[in-house]
Amino acid sequence: MEHVVPVRNPFVMKKILFLSFMLAGALGLSAQTKIIAHRGFWDTSGSAQNGIMALLKADSIGAYGSEFDVWLTKDGRLVLNHDNRIDGRSVEDYTLAELKQRRLENGEPMPTLEEFLTVAKAKTTLMLVLELKPHATPLREDRAVKDIVDMVRRMGLESRVSYISFSLNAVRQFIRLAPQGTPVFYLNGELSPEELKELGCAGPDYHMDVFRRNPEWIDRCHELGMKVNVWTVNRAEDRARFMGVADYLTTDRPVEALEEASAR
Numbered sequence: 001m002e003h004v005v006p007v008r009n010p011f012v013m014k015k016i017l018f019l020s021f022m023l024a025g026a027l028g029l030s031a032q033t034k035i036i037a038h039r040g041f042w043d044t045s046g047s048a049q050n051g052i053m054a055l056l057k058a059d060s061i062g063a064y065g066s067e068f069d070v071w072l073t074k075d076g077r078l079v080l081n082h083d084n085r086i087d088g089r090s091v092e093d094y095t096l097a098e099l100k101q102r103r104l105e106n107g108e109p110m111p112t113l114e115e116f117l118t119v120a121k122a123k124t125t126l127m128l129v130l131e132l133k134p135h136a137t138p139l140r141e142d143r144a145v146k147d148i149v150d151m152v153r154r155m156g157l158e159s160r161v162s163y164i165s166f167s168l169n170a171v172r173q174f175i176r177l178a179p180q181g182t183p184v185f186y187l188n189g190e191l192s193p194e195e196l197k198e199l200g201c202a203g204p205d206y207h208m209d210v211f212r213r214n215p216e217w218i219d220r221c222h223e224l225g226m227k228v229n230v231w232t233v234n235r236a237e238d239r240a241r242f243m244g245v246a247d248y249l250t251t252d253r254p255v256e257a258l259e260e261a262s263a264r
């Protein structure tokens, strides 16, 4: 007589979980994965990361959302930029006037958050995925969060903005200050689904390797009523793995990802 042997090998468990994701997809039980352009749709002619053109191009291809990175300048203005340093100097040590003298790769000036949101509101229907970068001090992050939440309210964009950060302090502040129900996701990867739920997060927005190490976290998040965003999913085989499994897929290849999502 055969006995069912309980599976205890973690490698085998992960294989089984992965296969169950694939089976769920094949049976049509999967999530409708929404595609978010990482730093806008920048990898195309005439565009540049975190620019207004990249935002417009993300909208023009039908992306669900567009992600972008925000800093607070030395003189307390909110601007879009990815790197923490420009020419060896912290972005936080530049004034807005200094940053405005610079040009992005496509020639457009570095946008302020207000300029960016003004265009987003007038000319796009995108979900706006705002990443606040970790700043030099928690106080500067607190100030940035307050100014961002105030600006978004003033501009009537509350239903179109979600917040993400690697800074746990910033995540806590967004949850505290944004209207109840505003999606706030944590990026850094070390918190479990239960810890994220306890914090009041909408869910994880984690690097795909985190879900490779913890494949059960996606189902667990869904059981807890949270959403799952995964980044930065660029290779075809990685997109195939998370398509229909994660709720949101953040990618530098939004055109390909949108085609794959619509073909499912």
Ligand code: MG
Residues within 6 Å of the ligand: 039, 067, 068, 069, 131
């Ligand atoms: Mg970012």
